Amino acid sequence: MANVSVAAEWQLLYDRYYRKPEIYQMRWKHVDLSRNKVACASFGGPIAVIRDDSKIVQLYAESALRKLRIFNSAGILLSETVWKHPGGRLIGMSWSDDQTLICIVQDGTIYRYNIHAELIEPNMSMGKECFEQNVVECVFWGNGVVCLTEGGQLISIFDFKTMKPSKLPDVPGLAEDDLLQPICLTVREPKYTMSGIAEVLVAVGDDIFVVEEDMVQTIRFDEPSVEDSEMQNDDSGNLIGVVQKMIVSPNGKFLTLFTHDGRIVVVDMETKQIAIDYCCESALPPQQMAWCGMDSVLLYWDEDLMMVGPVGDPVHYFYDEPVILIPECDGVRILSNTSLEFLQRVPDSTESIFKIGSTSPAALLYDALDHFDRRSAKADENLRLIRSSLSEAVESCIDAAGHEFDVTRQRALLRAASYGQAFCSNFQRERVQETCRTLRVLNAVRDPAIGIPLSIQQYKLLTPVVLISRLINAHCHLLALRISEYLDMNKEVVIMHWACAKITASPSTPDSHLLEILLDKLQLCKGISYAAVATHADNCGRRKLAAMLVEHEPRSTKQVPLLLSIGEEDTALVKATESGDTDLVYLVIFHIWQKRPPLEFFAMIQGRVLARDLFVAYARCHKHEFLKDFFLSTGQIHEVAFLLWKESWDMGKNPMASKGSPLHGPRIKLIEKARNLFSQTKEHTFESKAAEEHAKLLKIQHELEASTKQAIFVDSSINDTIRTCIVLGNNRAAMKVKTEFKVSDKRWYWLKAFALATIKDWAALEKFSKEKRPPMGFRPFVEACIDADEKAEALKYIPKLSDLVERGEAYARIGMAKEAADCAAQANDGGELLERFRKTFVQNAIFDTLKMPFQGAS
Numbered sequence: 010m011a012n013v014s015v016a017a018e019w020q021l022l023y024d025r026y027y028r029k030p031e032i033y034q035m036r037w038k039h040v041d042l043s044r045n046k047v048a049c050a051s052f053g054g055p056i057a058v059i060r061d062d063s064k065i066v067q068l069y070a071e072s073a074l075r076k077l078r079i080f081n082s083a084g085i086l087l088s089e090t091v092w093k094h095p096g097g098r099l100i101g102m103s104w105s106d107d108q109t110l111i112c113i114v115q116d117g118t119i120y121r122y123n124i125h126a127e128l129i130e131p132n133m134s135m136g137k138e139c140f141e142q143n144v145v146e147c148v149f150w151g152n153g154v155v156c157l158t159e160g161g162q163l164i165s166i167f168d169f170k171t172m173k174p175s176k177l178p179d180v181p182g183l184a185e186d187d188l189l190q191p192i193c194l195t196v197r198e199p200k201y202t203m204s205g206i207a208e209v210l211v212a213v214g215d216d217i218f219v220v221e222e223d224m225v226q227t228i229r230f231d232e233p234s235v236e237d238s239e240m241q242n243d244d245s246g247n248l249i250g251v252v253q254k255m256i257v258s259p260n261g262k263f264l265t266l267f268t269h270d271g272r273i274v275v276v277d278m279e280t281k282q283i284a285i286d287y288c289c290e291s292a293l294p295p296q297q298m299a300w301c302g303m304d305s306v307l308l309y310w311d312e313d314l315m316m317v318g319p320v321g322d323p324v325h326y327f328y329d330e331p332v333i334l335i336p337e338c339d340g341v342r343i344l345s346n347t348s349l350e351f352l353q354r355v356p357d358s359t360e361s362i363f364k365i366g367s368t369s370p371a372a373l374l375y376d377a378l379d380h381f382d383r384r385s386a387k388a389d390e391n392l393r394l395i396r397s398s399l400s401e402a403v404e405s406c407i408d409a410a411g412h413e414f415d416v417t418r419q420r421a422l423l424r425a426a427s428y429g430q431a432f433c434s435n436f437q438r439e440r441v442q443e444t445c446r447t448l449r450v451l452n453a454v455r456d457p458a459i460g461i462p463l464s465i466q467q468y469k470l471l472t473p474v475v476l477i478s479r480l481i482n483a484h485c486h487l488l489a490l491r492i493s494e495y496l497d498m499n500k501e502v503v504i505m506h507w508a509c510a511k512i513t514a515s516p517s518t519p520d521s522h523l524l525e526i527l528l529d530k531l532q533l534c535k536g537i538s539y540a541a542v543a544t545h546a547d548n549c550g551r552r553k554l555a556a557m558l559v560e561h562e563p564r565s566t567k568q569v570p571l572l573l574s575i576g577e578e579d580t581a582l583v584k585a586t587e588s589g590d591t592d593l594v595y596l597v598i599f600h601i602w603q604k605r606p607p608l609e610f611f612a613m614i615q616g617r618v619l620a621r622d623l624f625v626a627y628a629r630c631h632k633h634e635f636l637k638d639f640f641l642s643t644g645q646i647h648e649v650a651f652l653l654w655k656e657s658w659d660m661g662k663n664p665m666a667s668k669g670s671p672l673h674g675p676r677i678k679l680i681e682k683a684r685n686l687f688s689q690t691k692e693h694t695f696e697s698k699a700a701e702e703h704a705k706l707l708k709i710q711h712e713l714e715a716s717t718k719q720a721i722f723v724d725s726s727i728n729d730t731i732r733t734c735i736v737l738g739n740n741r742a743a744m745k746v747k748t749e750f751k752v753s754d755k756r757w758y759w760l761k762a763f764a765l766a767t768i769k770d771w772a773a774l775e776k777f778s779k780e781k782r783p784p785m786g787f788r789p790f791v792e793a794c795i796d797a798d799e800k801a802e803a804l805k806y807i808p809k810l811s812d813l814v815e816r817g818e819a820y821a822r823i824g825m826a827k828e829a830a831d832c833a834a835q836a837n838d839g840g841e842l843l844e845r846f847r848k849t850f851v852q853n854a855i856f857d858t859l860k861m862p863f864q865g866a867s
Contacts, residue, residue, distance in 0.1 A: 015363040015418075019355055022305060023321030026355040026364070030414055032342075032455075032462045033349040035084030039069065042346055043331040049344060050104035051337060052471050053454075053461040054479070055087060055124055056080045056344070057110050062098050079110070079126050081460025082342075082349055087483065088126035094118070101147025101154070105169045108479060113147050113156065116140050117164070119172070124483055135164050136174040148194045148209075155196060155209050157183075163220060167199070167207055178225045182213035193254050197278070201261025210264065212252035230264075230276040230283065249274055253294040258303060259338060265306050267294055273306065273317055287317050299334040301341045304354050307334055314343070316352075326352075339466040351414070351462065358408035362422070370398035371405035378425040392432055400436050403429040407444050411465040414455070419448055450476075450492055459485055473498065481506040501534045509545040512554070520554040528561065540567035547575050556580075569593050573600045579613065586619045594623050709749065713742060727752065728760055735764035754784045766793035771802050778806065786811060791819050800824075 019026040040058060044066045048057040059077045060066065078089040092099075097115025104110055109129065110122040117139025121129040134140065135156055142158035155165040161183030165175050183192070197208040209220040219226045230249060251269035258265070263284060266274045271292035275285035285306070295308040305318045314326040314334075328345060335342040340353030361369040377391035395402055403426045410422035423445060430436050451468055454461040454476065461479070463471065473496055480489035486507040493500045508527050515523055531537055543558035555575050562568040565588035572581035578601050585593040598620060601613060614620040709730070713722045717737060722730055727750050734743035747757055765774040778790050787809040794803035800823045807823075810816040817832030 016365045020316075020324045022316060022318040022324050025304060025318065026360055027301070027305075027316065027324065027352060028355050029326065029343070029350050029352045031348050031350050032414060033083040033457055033460070035345075035347055035349060036457065037080055037084035037086065040084070040346060041331075042333055042344070046099060046102055047333050047344070048102040048104055048110065049333060049335040049342070050108055051335070052467050053082050053342075053463045054104060054108055055483075056082065056084075057102060057104070057122075059092060059099065059102070077112075077122065077126055079122075079124060081457075081483075082462050083457035083460035084349075085457065085460055087124060090122075090126040090128075094120055097143070100144045101149065101156075103147075103149035103154070106151045108482065109169065111149070111154065111169065113144060113154065115143050117144055117156065133172045134174070135166070136176070138162050138176060139164055139174075146194060148196050150196045150198050150207060153196075153199075153207055155194065155207075157192070157194060163209060163211070165207070165209065167222075175222065177209060177220050178223065180211050180213065180218050180220055180225055182216065183211070193252060195255050195257050195264075197257050197261050201257075210255065210257070212255055212266075215249070215251045217252060217255075228281070230274075230281045249276075254298055256298045256300065258300050259336065260303060265298060265300070267298065267308070273308065275306065275319075285317065285319055287323070289315070297334045299336045299341050301336075301352055302339050302354055307341055307352070309334060337464070337467060338470055339464055342462070349462065351464070353464070356409065356412045358405040359412055361405055362409055369405070370395040370402035371409070374399070374402040374406060374429045375422070375425045378421075378428045381428065392429075396432075399429055399433045403433055403436055404440070407440055411444050411447065414462070414464075416452055419452075423448075446495070450495070453488060453492065454480070459483075459488060477503065484510055486510070501537050504530055504534050504537060505541055508542045512542070512546050512549055512551060516549075520551065520557065523551075523554060524557050527558070531561075538562070538564075538567060540564070540571045543571055544574070547571070552576070565590060565593055569597060573597065578604065582613060582617065582620060586617050589619070591619075591623060594620055598623065709746060713739075728756070731757075731760050732764045732767075735761055736768055758783050758785065759789045762789040762793040763796070766797040766799075769797065769799075771799070774802070775805065788815060795819070795822055 016026075018030070019028050021027075044061060044064065045058045046061045050056070057077065057079050060075045062075065075092040076089050077092050079087045081087055094112075094114060096118040099112060099114055101113045102110065108124055110124075112120040112122070113135065114120070117135035119133040119135065121133075123129060135144065138160070139156060139158055142160040142162065144156045145159055146157040148155050152169050153165065153167045154169075155163055155177070157163060161180070163177040163180065163183075165177055166172060167175065193212045195210045197210060199205050199207045202208050204221060206222050211218045211220055217228050217230075219228055249266060249268055250272075252266045253269055254267040256265050257263070257278075262278055264276050264278055266272075266276065267289075268274060269292065271289045273285065273287045273289055274283060276283050289308070291310060293310065295310050297307075297309040299307045301307050301316060305316050308315045308317065309332060311331075312328055314328060314332065316324045316326070330346045333344040335344060337351075340351055343350040343352055358371065361367060362371045362375050364372075373391045373395050377388045380386075380388035380391065392399070406422045406426035406429065410419045410426065413419045413422065423441065426441055430438060430441060447465060447468065450473070451463055451465065453459070454463060459480075461476075463476070468476065473492070477489045477493060477498065480486075480492070481503055486503055489503045490500060490507075492498075493503055508531060511527065512523070518526075527542065531539065531542065539558050539562040543555040543562070546552075546558060547555040552575050555571070556577055559568055559571050559575070559577075562571070565584055569581050569585050569588075572578070572584065573596070578597065582594075582597045582601065585597045598614065605613070711722075713730070713734070714720055717739070719737075722733060725733065727746060731743045731746050731752065734740070734746065743761075746752070752760075761777060762774065765771075765777065774790065774793070778787065783789065787806040790806040791803055791810065794800075794806065803819065803823055807816055807819045810819060813832045813836040817829045817836060820826075820829035820832060
């Protein structure tokens, strides 16, 4: 009898059963759908209602002001707001995929609302064309819209996230003079097109055009006969006739057309073949058309809802009140003033169990449970009959339970599945648990207080993540949290959204008390971002609360930027330095640098070693003047002197500092300033003297360059300056440098000897050697000649070397082995030099004839 009562509610369309269970009795009051514009979101989403200003309606006990009201699917009011927008009549209204209500008025202005009837700024526009010509019709799809203007132009927004209007190509027949022809629009969504861009289908008279972003094509769905082709040319249009209304199937493969002569035609978009051609009783176009899954098409006239299938007579449902058809992926929700119903094809598993006279394994298993409850032995008999198909029967009961909205029937089917599973060893037992888990979630959100009547197929397509997102957007945080915990999903998103909503809704709650409430919940989720909640608190003007919240953020990378944004620079600097992250420290330094006066900034970083060192390292490369101010403020005068000295060197690298440029004057002044600063500290006497001599040397070098007109002196050393002067024959200048910088005679002889050898002035070199006895002997003269590869000149001075070892080595360097051997033999070094020469001159036998002094003694 149970099977009979269930199946009695079904309607047969050819060989397929359909059912229309009532989901909710609508809780709203005084809502007449015929007097209002209504927008219903898919997947059991909210319902937006506003009085239709294109109709003359009688006002009852209500305000003359129009109100935009948002209900859940059970008719419970979620929010409302007064509609006071300019721009003309409201033309179209629809929900986007992310449950944003899109409202388009006559001048093309787009107003957006969230589920709480809060206006989302800024308002957008469909463009200049819509503003000038007015919008007459809108067709929405998941995340876009196309508008038709009075001038026959099509303007589209392909993605509400970008809100970029695009003018589509002109369609023949949509000119102003031709607008008396019947015109209807529909859209093929981007995910079903080859180009990945939405296609707009426009029916003008008996022509149907496909309008893409940059092209217009005419499509034909039937081929004329041979006789017809002789009578008609290529521009004759479709044989289907004038189209008054059309819609695209949920999978984008079929197009449903309602023609001027009352025919409903379904055409395959790919093959252009007609799948359904049914002649209706009325030639008046239906008020609404919708696909019921992929199996049938619904057409609604006043009080009559007709369902047409591929074959057989249609099914009629009669209503004494207006209804709204809301297409879903697996059926159609039917909204009326008093109820919400769900029309769908009966699932195969449900049909196999409850169909009258069914003897399928699933039906016998369900019947066996009934006998078992009545303690009848027939239960065992049924089980023996379906022993071989028991797994199939259990699976059918589980599947049928998932498709049921009635909780009692769900429980009965799951009990039957569990009963059969006990006798089926090879069935996956997790399947029942998984279905039970899914149904608990679905039953929770189907509760009228929540009002999201999802079917199991819609739930799988929507995904639990999106469902939880919609729950928290509707401020159903407790249910979202429990579902997240039940499904082992991340709770962080739910708790964070709740915390932000709590802050927004508690403007008068003291910060300390609100902090306790927030921490009590935030601590439930490890690793939650306190910084994100603190940011929201700051945006709401609760800066003190934000500062208290961010103290609990364990991640410095999130904590420090937020502290800076709420003006807690001191705390941010402490946290950044404690973290040891140089990038964070630099972030704080640069922020404070821009916000605070210099002295305050210097005081803040002086006591923190890491921050101070990083600032100094950066400023040395980029901000010398600011760094000087820092060193002066902290009493580090010597550091300022070093900076001045470095600046003088950097100035010398400037190309303008050559060829007698006046930049040498500023350089010298910088060095003198550095000398004065060094002289103020006892620890830097050497640096003070070095800076003084550097300035003196630069002056002399500048004078030399000016006199010689050669830029070869500046920034060279004292030795190089003396050597260059001698090479240029300016001995007087060389002597001046020697005297000014107290160059020793030993160094002077070395420098002059090598300079004269460089220019190969051997006569001057010899004369110089005879002026007076060299302070360190004749070695500089020998080295200079050998370095210039002049052996003959070297022989003038080698015999004058008093040290036998030096003399022997000099002879060896110019290849005079015999003289080197004589010197080695005479040297009193224990034969070390002789042994070294023997290794150097391996092929010279002269060293073999000589004996070391100690060998001769023996």
